[in-house]
Each structure stands twice: as structure tokens, then as C-alpha cells.
Amino acid sequence: MRSLLMKNPLIIGLLWIGAYLIIVLFPLLILLFYPPTSNEGRSFWLEFSVALGFIGLAMMAMQFALTARINNIEASYGIDLILQFHRYTSIVAFIFILAHPIILFIDNPQTLQLLNFLQAPWRARLAVIATLALIAIVVTSIWRKRLNIPYEPWRILHGILAVIAVGFGLGHALGVSNYLGLFWKAVLWIGIALVALWLLIYVRLVKPWFMLKKPYLVEAVIPQRGNVWNLVLRPFGHEGMNFQPGQFAWLTLEISPFRMREHPFSMASSAENRDRIEFGIKAVGDFTNTIKDVKPGTKAYLDGAYGVFTSDRYEDTAGFVFIAGGIGITPIFSIILTLAERQDERPLLLIYASKTWEDITYREELEELKQKLDLTIVHVLREPPDDWSQETGYVDKELLKRYIPKRPATRNYFICANPKMMDAVEVALYELEVPVTNVHLEHYNIV
């Protein structure tokens, strides 16, 4: 019974939320049960502002756990949801931390002198530096694209600023010492900081080190329709990665995994075949444009598998509906290939939007899979040829209504496409009375 409960993703998810709330609200409990060592002359607003500062700091420290790609957490929510949570909680933490000095200044305007950087005590200087780092994190994250900061330098900067914000914030809290005066409280906070630091070391050093021990070699680069190249990898000196169809991995090519220049790609091959892993990569930018020139024998490293966009989580369903747009076909192709290899007999419907008939990635391969599966494919073309008599334009409610089963709740729906199409399809499915719990999304634009 216990192990059954622990396998339920909903229960595990709720347990993680509970753990998060306990850790984040822990500073408040300390304040409640062990009020400050000397509270003479301390107003309610002062206490309140300190509480906000502590909660904000604990939330910031927890961001390291959220972004450390801990498999257990990832498997409960999926990377999309975790990153959304990371973004929103960072903003809440930012507001709490900013409110801390603002309330302090309003409550006691004399404390404004603490902003005089040169003359202020070092604990106040630490607070100023931590707050500036935090402001820089928020600005460069929200407006990264507008500020023209490429993803990789931004990621390095983001990590450095986060360490400064949490490290200096903690230094400030220890320096003020009113609440952390007791030895064990200081130990507790240092413990939280050390865990955050360990997570950083784990992501930047330990994980890459493990990846280095399990390299892959490029076997081939195969051109596909739609400006896509299939990168075929073979494990070198190990058994390869276990994955569920529809999941993804972070790929590092040619360079050491310590360089942290990795990109996420869905596996586009069968999950039954772990010693030959393929990725279907569309050329859209600096890294993906180089795939076509990668030579066989090139070293590659994988961090994975990640993601909850997989048919394996819904084994009891009566069938699947897949809705793909362009390169969003890759995880769905992996699912369909795997189901074919497993001789699955359930009805599968693929609604696949592409620009032109020539652009349809894996067109022939999908057609062939119809021989092995109960698979219906509906191609939707934005620029159809003159003799095209099938679906055209965009995937909307009317189109979906024509194809999805009369009892829509009997299927699970997997959508991977560009953000606009995903939003439109999600709303349309909702209007067609598909339960939200049956709809699964994979976003490619997570950053």
C-alpha cells in the first residue's frame, strides 16, 4: 500500500509541495517559537519586515533545488512546470526581499543611512549587494531577449548572480544576528546555504563528471524533410540511457560537459532500443545549424532522460491522440515507434500540421508505421499543393471535432508544437470537453 502511494505522481507531487512549504516557512516558525534575543523597542513592522526577508531568502535558496534537475522532482511535474514555478516563486521572493528594507525605511527613516554604502556597517553592505544581484537577475531574466543576451552567457551570469544574492543575503542575516544569535539557528541557516551550494556543485561538477564517464559517439547524421537532421548516437563503453518514449535529454556535442553548453532535445527513436539513440534536430540557430556538419565519431554526452510527456504514464488509456506542429513531431514519433515495436493494438490518431507537403518530417516513416499499428494520420498543410483535397490552414476546434473520438475522455492527448498552436489546441480541446487531466503538453521554448 505504502509503495503504491509513493508511486502515485500526484501524491509525490503533493509531498514535494509540502516539503517546499515547510522549508520556506521554517524561518517564520523560528520567529514564532524563538522570538528575537532582545525585542525591546522593536515595532510590529520591523518584525514583519524581517519575517518577509527570511522567507524571501529561504525561497531564493530553494531555487537551487528547483533548477538542479533532480530526477525525483522532475518526474513529478515535468520541466515546464518546474521552470514556471521557479519563475513565479523568484518574483514572489524578490517582492518579499525588496519589501524588507522598504518597510524598514518607512517604519524608521533613520535606517535610510544604511544605504550610504561607504559608511554603512558591512552587514548592510552585504544586503545592498545581494539586493542589486537580485534586481540584476530579475531584469536579465525577464528581458533577456529584449536585451539581446544569448542564452548561454545568460545562464552563466544567472548562476553567478544567484550565488551572490543568496550568499550575501545569508551573510547579511548572520551579521545582523538578532534572530540568528543562537548558535543552532545560525547552524541551520548555514546548513541551508551549504545545501544550496552543494546543489550548485552537483549540477556544475558532479553531474558533468558522471556524463564524462558515459560518452556517446555520433554514428551518422541523416537528413530529413523540413530542414531537420537526425543525429544518431551509440553509447561508448556503457549500455546507454534508459528512457520512456516522448522524453528528452540535454545534449553536449564535441566539447566537455563541464563547459555547460548543452541543449535539450527529445529522443526521436524507439525507447526499446537504448543502444542507438536518435534525435531529430531542426536547424534554427547557432548550435542546431551546425548539426548537419557533425562528423561520425564525434563525442557526445547526454544528461537525461527527463520529462513527463510520455505515453508510458498512461498505460490504462483506451488510445492516444497526438497533435504535432513541425518539429514538435519528434517526441510523438518516438512514442509511435515504441508503440509499434511493442505491438500495441490501441487506436492512435496523429494530427500533424506542416507548412508544405515536402516539409513533413518523417512523412514516409510514419506512413510505413500504419502497417504495424491502428494509426490514422491527418496532415494539415498551411501551403498545400494545388491537388490537395485534405485539411489545410490551422488546427482549430472545428478540425479537431471532425477527428477526435465521440467520447473524447476515453483518450489521452499529447500536444507538441509552436506556442501559438499549443495554446489554440489546448483551448479547443477544453471546449470539446476533453478533461484537462487527459491533455499533455511539451513546450520547446522553456527559456
Ligand SMILES: Cc1cc2nc3c(=O)[nH]c(=O)nc-3n(C[C@H](O)[C@H](O)[C@H](O)COP(=O)(O)OP(=O)(O)OC[C@H]3O[C@@H](n4cnc5c(N)ncnc54)[C@H](O)[C@@H]3O)c2cc1C
Ligand atoms: C524539452 C525540449 C525538447 C526539445 N526537443 C527538440 C527536438 O526534438 N528537436 C529540435 O529541433 N528542437 C528541440 N528543442 C528545441 C531546441 O532545444 C532549441 O531549438 C535549440 O536549443 C536551439 O539552439 P540554437 O543555439 O541552435 O538556437 P538559438 O538561436 O541560440 O536559440 C533559439 C531558442 O532556443 C532556445 N534555446 C537555445 N539554447 C538553449 C539551451 N541551451 N537550452 C534550452 N533552450 C535553448 C531559446 O529559447 C532560444 O531563444 C527542444 C526544446 C525543449 C525545451
